Amino acid sequence: MTTLARYACDPAHSRGRRHSEPSAPTRNHFQRDRDRIVHSTAFRRLVYKTQVFLNHEGDLFRTRLTHSLEVAQLGRSMARSLGLHEDLVEAIALAHDLGHTPFGHAGQDALNHCLRDHGGFEHNLQSLRVVDRLELRYPEFDGLNLCFETREGILKHCSRTNAEHLCQQEPGGVAQRFLDGTQPSLEAQLCNLADSIAYNAHDIDDGVRSGLLTLEQVAEAPLFSTYLRKVLQDHPGLRQQQRRWLYEATRRMLSDQVYDVMSATSAAIEQAQVTHADQARQAGPLVRFSDDMHRQSVQLKRFLFQHLYRHPQVSDMTDAARQVVDDLFQAYRADPAQMRSEFTRRSDTLRAISDYIAGMTDRFAQREHERLTGQRLW
Numbered sequence: 055m056t057t058l059a060r061y062a063c064d065p066a067h068s069r070g071r072r073h074s075e076p077s078a079p080t081r082n083h084f085q086r087d088r089d090r091i092v093h094s095t096a097f098r099r100l101v102y103k104t105q106v107f108l109n110h111e112g113d114l115f116r117t118r119l120t121h122s123l124e125v126a127q128l129g130r131s132m133a134r135s136l137g138l139h140e141d142l143v144e145a146i147a148l149a150h151d152l153g154h155t156p157f158g159h160a161g162q163d164a165l166n167h168c169l170r171d172h173g174g175f176e177h178n179l180q181s182l183r184v185v186d187r188l189e190l191r192y193p194e195f196d197g198l199n200l201c202f203e204t205r206e207g208i209l210k211h212c213s214r215t216n217a218e219h220l221c222q223q224e225p226g227g228v229a230q231r232f233l234d235g236t237q238p239s240l241e242a243q244l245c246n247l248a249d250s251i252a253y254n255a256h257d258i259d260d261g262v263r264s265g266l267l268t269l270e271q272v273a274e275a276p277l278f279s280t281y282l283r284k285v286l287q288d289h290p291g292l293r294q295q296q297r298r299w300l301y302e303a304t305r306r307m308l309s310d311q312v313y314d315v316m317s318a319t320s321a322a323i324e325q326a327q328v329t330h331a332d333q334a335r336q337a338g339p340l341v342r343f344s345d346d347m348h349r350q351s352v353q354l355k356r357f358l359f360q361h362l363y364r365h366p367q368v369s370d371m372t373d374a375a376r377q378v379v380d381d382l383f384q385a386y387r388a389d390p391a392q393m394r395s396e397f398t399r400r401s402d403t404l405r406a407i408s409d410y411i412a413g414m415t416d417r418f419a420q421r422e423h424e425r426l427t428g429q430r431l432w
């Protein structure tokens with residue numbers, strides 16, 4: 055690891071854990087958080103959770119797990135060159151999607167709808183609930199008892215109402231910045247950007263693999279089309295080897311974006327004259343693309359929305375997923391005893407149902423749906 059920059063989060067000066075624990079002899083606080091996340095049950099579930107394509111649609115599509123690993127890879131390599139703390143970036147990246155429901159965003163929307171009169175459902179908030187409360191592994195406390203800095207990064211977005219609620223339980227804690235309008239650490243900002251760099255790239259790959267995006271379409275995609283053209287100029291023979299052509303274009307796009315973030319971010323940090331992690335939190339968003347890359351990446355995102363995420367075949371899946379989540383919610387509400395006992399025992403029944411469903415993998419949710427309704431939607 056290269057030397058930490060003065061504006062990086064330093065585990066030796068962490069704001070600490072909610073339950074105090076002795077330090078580990080050989081690992082810093084952020085390494086330890088990363089290790090706790092890797093060993094958690096919620097982390098193992100990510101392998102059977104949908105990113106865009108349902109788990110059963112093919113073995114090579116990204117899942118939440120492989121997506122999280124790609125975010126960690128991109129985040130770490132940028133962190134190293136910026137002098138930010140790699141272990142913290144890795145911990146946040148591996149945990150950032152722990153709160154996702156089965157079936158991707160469709161599952162989340164359905165759960166949010168079911169809970170519309172009871173506080174709603176946000177997957178970022180749920181990721182925090184997973185690491186703060188729902189993982190039951192330690193004798194002394196619920197959750198993984200992670201450091202402030204890791205939890206701060208996990209809570210990427212939060213509504214004002216939820217932030218106020220969290221601040222009542224934890225005054226001045228990880229939700230305070232949503233009330234103050236300040237930023238999270240640079241490591242957390244970096245993970246957010248690594249997240250979108252990762253999915254823009256892998257969704258093109260998965261889109262083409264699934265056949266939902268044609269090569270003609272991606273050849274017109276903002277930003278990506280430039281790389282496809284350049285690759286073909288350098289390697290005309292790749293027109294006959296489409297997969298290699300796509301991979302090489304993706305590799306170049308990722309690499310350009312990573313270097314773009316590093317140079318734009320270094321310049322922003324220098325301009326803001328930030329010399330301390332807390333100062334960085336006050337300075338407005340500093341981890342960024344150049345203006346040009348930002349514009350092109352927004353256009354690419356828009357392209358993916360239009361041609362992939364709203365593709366009729368994806369929408370069909372989305373409708374079925376909503377149905378499954380909604381049916382499960384109603385079934386457990388009618389008979390909470392159908393849930394696993396630790397959820398049945400809780401007094402906050404609706405939130406317990408939501409936690410139970412949110413924790414499910416795609417295939418477990420499908421099996422439960424079949425068991426409780428006798429219907430098979432796929």
Ligand code: MG
Binds near residue numbers: 121150151249
């Ligand atoms: Mg993500």
